[in-house]
Amino acid sequence: MRIFRIIYRVVVESLIGLKQSGWSNWFVISILATALILFGFIMQVTLTLKTLVNSWGSQLEISVYLKDSCKPYPEAQKIGAMKGVEQVLVIPKEEAWQKMRKSFSVAYVDNPLPNTLHIKLKSPTYVEQLAPIIKAMQEVENVRYPLKVARIINQIRRFVEIGGLFVMLAMSAATLIVIGNTIQLVIQSKQREIEILSLMGVSHFYIKGPFILQGILYGTSSALIASGLIAIVNLNCEKYVKLQLAYLAPSLTNNLEFGLTPIYLMLFGLGIAVGATGGAITSGRFIKL
Amino acid sequence: MILFQNVNKDYNGRPALSNLNLHIGKGEFAFLVGPSGAGKSTMMRLLYREELPNSGQIFMGGVNLNKLPTYQVPRLRRRLGIIFQDYKLLPKQTVFNNVAYVLRALGVDEKNVEKRVISALSVVNIESKKNAYPTELSGGEQQRVGIARAIVNGPPVLLADEPTGNLDPATSLEIVQLLAEISQRGTTVLIATHDEPIVNALRKRVIALHAGQIVADVDSGVYELKGNS
Numbered sequence: 001m002r003i004f005r006i007i008y009r010v011v012v013e014s015l016i017g018l019k020q021s022g023w024s025n026w027f028v029i030s031i032l033a034t035a036l037i038l039f040g041f042i043m044q045v046t047l048t049l050k051t052l053v054n055s056w057g058s059q060l061e062i063s064v065y066l067k068d069s070c071k072p073y074p075e076a077q078k079i080g081a082m083k084g085v086e087q088v089l090v091i092p093k094e095e096a097w098q099k100m101r102k103s104f105s106v107a108y109v110d111n112p113l114p115n116t117l118h119i120k121l122k123s124p125t126y127v128e129q130l131a132p133i134i135k136a137m138q139e140v141e142n143v144r145y146p147l148k149v150a151r152i153i154n155q156i157r158r159f160v161e162i163g164g165l166f167v168m169l170a171m172s173a174a175t176l177i178v179i180g181n182t183i184q185l186v187i188q189s190k191q192r193e194i195e196i197l198s199l200m201g202v203s204h205f206y207i208k209g210p211f212i213l214q215g216i217l218y219g220t221s222s223a224l225i226a227s228g229l230i231a232i233v234n235l236n237c238e239k240y241v242k243l244q245l246a247y248l249a250p251s252l253t254n255n256l257e258f259g260l261t262p263i264y265l266m267l268f269g270l271g272i273a274v275g276a277t278g279g280a281i282t283s284g285r286f287i288k289l
Numbered sequence: 290m291i292l293f294q295n296v297n298k299d300y301n302g303r304p305a306l307s308n309l310n311l312h313i314g315k316g317e318f319a320f321l322v323g324p325s326g327a328g329k330s331t332m333m334r335l336l337y338r339e340e341l342p343n344s345g346q347i348f349m350g351g352v353n354l355n356k357l358p359t360y361q362v363p364r365l366r367r368r369l370g371i372i373f374q375d376y377k378l379l380p381k382q383t384v385f386n387n388v389a390y391v392l393r394a395l396g397v398d399e400k401n402v403e404k405r406v407i408s409a410l411s412v413v414n415i416e417s418k419k420n421a422y423p424t425e426l427s428g429g430e431q432q433r434v435g436i437a438r439a440i441v442n443g444p445p446v447l448l449a450d451e452p453t454g455n456l457d458p459a460t461s462l463e464i465v466q467l468l469a470e471i472s473q474r475g476t477t478v479l480i481a482t483h484d485e486p487i488v489n490a491l492r493k494r495v496i497a498l499h500a501g502q503i504v505a506d507v508d509s510g511v512y513e514l515k516g517n518s
């Protein structure tokens with residue numbers, strides 16, 4: 001098939017271009033991979049926070065952490081009598097600890113968890129009304145309620161997103177420039193060939209294709225490196241991060257799961273887009289047909 | 290096959306071609322002569338759509354080049370064989386690969402590449418040097434390779450801009466005679482040149498250009514165009 005032979009030739013030409021670029025390849029790939037790794041982690045952080053907020057934001061719950069010195073059940077009855085409280089669930093520290101060790105297989109340390117009360121309220125309006133009152137009680141160490149946490153997390157998330165976006169834009173621009181410089185050198189060394197091919201009526205696709213493909217190969221290799229790194233980090237740190245979250249906010253770590261596939265797809269999409277754009281802009285600027 | 294209608298071309302407001310009208314029929318062989326700066330190369334560049342005229346129409350095989358979209362320029366050029374004064378060969382490729390390069394880029398399969406390259410090389414009689422590199426060849430041999438590359442795709446039109454400009458007189462004559470032979474097979478050939486002896490030796494159609502205007506157009510002419518009309 002004619003088209004396959006042409007594509008084969010374009011691939012061969014772009015590999016020749018890669019070979020010619022030598023160490024610049026590694027420069028380009030390391031910059032682009034760094035940008036993608038950053039992007040991947042930002043994505044993951046925002047997605048995690050989003051998932052957390054979504055699963056908490058709607059709950060009519062206040063978690064109350066009791067001081068170790070007091071007994072949980074009398075405390076539960078006291079709070080159960082308050083207006084707007086529907087139900088109080090006591091979670092003794094031993095029970096919480098056993099549950100967590102079952103699901104996370106943590107190292108053998110002293111139980112760090114407090115006795116906890118889960119208070120279910122009749123309507124969301126009571127959440128912010130009762131929380132300060134309960135917090136002021138003497139036996140109460142701390143109070144957490146999803147609405148407040150969700151609000152803080154949303155602020156953090158917005159900050160991470162905006163900051164990440166700027167960093168991403170800057171890194172993409174840097175990558176485009178580096179790709180441009182690298183490919184421009186290949187174009188310059190092939191100027192005569194390009195002129196002859198153009199005069200002989202070789203298609204623009206064939207002439208410019210290798211340079212765009214070179215950019216795409218940069219994007220693909222960078223995305224591969226970035227995905228690999230993110231996968232490794234996730235495999236090794238997922239449990240640790242979950243444990244930390246569970247420690248910070250027990251019972252709120254449900255529904256934390258989301259697949260990494262969308263992140264990997266985004267990395268490849270973005271890497272290929274940046275690479276192809278770099279190749280296309282450069283070949284458009286330096287190849288006059 | 291080639292038609293110029295009231296063509297004007299300026300460079301920065303200075304006219305290079307003025308109100309040019311010309312027709313060259315299918316299978317014709319013509320010399321385009323004139324002193325340096327007369328506008329010969331400009332006409333060639335217009336014909337292979339390297340440039341567009343400021344006004345007027347240019348037709349190539351019935352196609353109006355003004356209306357040809359950029360993406361179709363490669364298709365036009367595949368129907369032209371272009372020959373250059375400096376040969377424009379790829380120094381790092383063998384003779385065979387220089388001629389084969391474009392065919393491969395067009396996706397021709399290797400069996401046909403081989404067949405067509407060998408056939409083109411034998412037309413210009415340089416088959417024996419197919420594995421040599423351009424730097425190992427004489428000027429005349431390099432131009433033969435240039436011609437082989439121009440005809441390998443079987444184009445109906447050959448355009449040659451000063452093809453003998455870098456060659457000695459005897460070799461120059463061989464090269465134009467080769468082009469005349471190729472024309473015998475039905476190819477339209479237009480040679481831009483200011484090489485008097487080759488024009489006078491062949492006694493073909495001579496179109497004389499001076500300061501961007503056609504000042505004479507004679508069948509079986511000579512360079513001076515004396516006593517031939």
Ligand SMILES: Nc1ncnc2c1ncn2[C@@H]1O[C@H](COP(=O)(O)OP(=O)(O)O)[C@@H](O)[C@H]1O
Nearest residue numbers: 300304305323324325326327328329330331332
């Ligand atoms: N790219 C260009 N830019 C400006 N002027 C040009 C260019 N090409 C040709 N010219 C001018 O156009 C005129 C015709 O040039 P050219 O076609 O090269 O003549 P010839 O090939 O007959 O020697 C000359 O005056 C030349 O200086």
Ligand SMILES: [Mg+2]
Nearest residue numbers: 329330331451
């Ligand atoms: Mg000229």
